[in-house]
Amino acid sequence: MSGQTVSADFSGHMLDLEEDEDLEVFSKNTSLADGSPVPNSPSSMINQYRLEEDTAEQQNGNTKDIFITVDDPESHVTAIETFIVYRVLTKTTRSEFDTSEYEVRRRYQDFLWLRSRLEESHPTLIIHPLPEKFVMRGMVERFNEDFIQTRRKALQRFLNKISEHPILSYCQSFKVFLTAQELTSHKKQGAGFLSRMGETMRAVANSVRGLRSRPAEFILMQEYVEAFGNKISSVDRVTQRIIREQREYLDELKQYSPTYTQWAGSEEELAEPLKSVASCVERCSKETEERIHHLSDVLLPVLHEYVLCAESLKAVMKRRDNIQAEFEVKNEALASKKVDQEALQEEVDGLADRVEQANNALKGDWSHWQNSMRTDLKSAFISTAEKNVEYYEKCLAVWESFLLSQKVEPSDDRNSGDVS
Incomplete structure (x- = not known):
């Protein structure tokens, strides 16, 4: 039952977020971690990622x-x-x-x-x-x-x-x-109820008895799955909370704009600036709503999929353990010499092959799943980061345009008076 081992270095690919830890807000820095300057425009960095993704998608297509x-x-x-x-x-x-x-x-x-x-x-x-x-x-x-x-x-x-x-x-x-x-007709061709019940009973019995020795590579996999499940669940919960808070913020923004419009009706001298503020708030409301849709439609579904993936991985690990546990039970019975050895030896050999096939299948699929997971999460995070940059740039442009519209140039008379 030997096979290729799985690398023990899982830590470099693990999401670094504690169970009850909130996302941190990082201050803006003008240099990257290695000391190199930040690209002139955020979009230039995004375009680098996009180029990599487009190449991968083209190869996949x-x-x-x-x-x-x-x-x-x-x-x-x-x-x-x-x-x-x-x-x-x-x-x-x-x-x-x-x-x-x-x-x-x-x-x-x-x-x-x-x-x-x-x-x-x-x-x-x-x-x-x-x-x-x-x-x-x-x-x-x-x-x-x-x-x-x-x-x-x-x-x-x-x-x-x-x-x-x-x-x-x-x-x-x-x-x-x-x-x-x-x-x-195809559904009727599946395993019968009694057959499925027998498999379930054996799985329960094996899980109760437990394994004598799980291979080290699968111990590492189990630890990775548990940690990954905890981390991705935390990110999923934080994202849901952000979306909920953003919706509350949007509701307040939608009440904010009419208030300024109503105020402008009772202040003749401030009417134009107040109407401009109301317009800015309304435009920012639309950008906020679009950002919420992006979080809900792009980021959250991927995160939740991998919360479910973590549960699927745990089920796969259990099924692998059950196959090994059944082999161990039969092998111990053969060693005790209390049964027909010739008949049991054939069954033990078959179970040994089944364990090896199960192990090789899981090890072979492990890297395929990890590559898919990293691609999916990377794409979702980059897309969300790009949307966040776009959102703040648009809102900033809205308020900068308002400030420019309110700037008052000094009159020529005032300038000539100051000179005299």
Whole structure:
């Protein structure tokens, strides 16, 4: 069961934020950490990142051979339930598909079926999470347009993550999901209830008994997963709090502008400046609203996805441990000589192969997941930083224009009087 080891240096890639720690506000510095000057314009630094991202996207586009779109949500109402059905459009150049384009309709339960089948086929591969079945705390009610669109984007992202995976994208269940008009017959072909119950009971028994010796490389993985889950959850909570506070600030701004407008009606000499202030506040309100939308639509979904990813990783680690624990139980029974050794030896050898396959699958998928995670988070953070810079530059320009409009030039008479 030997294989390549995982690097022990996880610390360099860990989000450095304590569980209850708030984001710090850093003072502006005119030099970078290495002493080099800051670029003349923030956008010049952003463009450097954009160039790297565009190159990576171009390389990815050259190798990608499955393109999936989830759109056109429709509400279906029956006597016992109400649910949303989405259209799934697929375009592919793979030879194993009969045609190059497919169109099917799927509901959320179908996505759950696909993910469960992928987990059954590859228990130690890291499968991207689905959005929660129930509404998150603080979100709008189910079947609200915003919620439906948020879920639609998450479902499309889930399918595209699978399509980009070097192993999962070739699973028969994935092909069936994308191409079959009806899934009912395929769902009946899954493992029976008693079989699934048996697997569950063995997993519970193994988890209770525990492992005798988890390999060091998987101990490091487990520690990384726990730390990553804590850090990304903290960033997710802080972001939600920032969005909530920004919305409260926006509500106050929207009340602020009419107040200045009303005040201008009762102050003739100050009417123009007051109206200008009201206009500036209104323009800043629109920029604030756009910034909130960006945080809600770009940053928060990615952060929350990786909160769910952390839970998925923990489940994968548990399944790996269960496979090893089952092997240890059988191996100990063989060593005790209380059973038919010849029959059990064959089972132990099979379990040994299964453990090795599970370990190799997880180790191979680990770097793939880390690269994807870092790319996703980097893109979200850079986009948010760019939006923040744009927001403050626009608001600054609004108030600078107001100051320039209020600047009073001295009269020629006053200047001539001063000279005399």
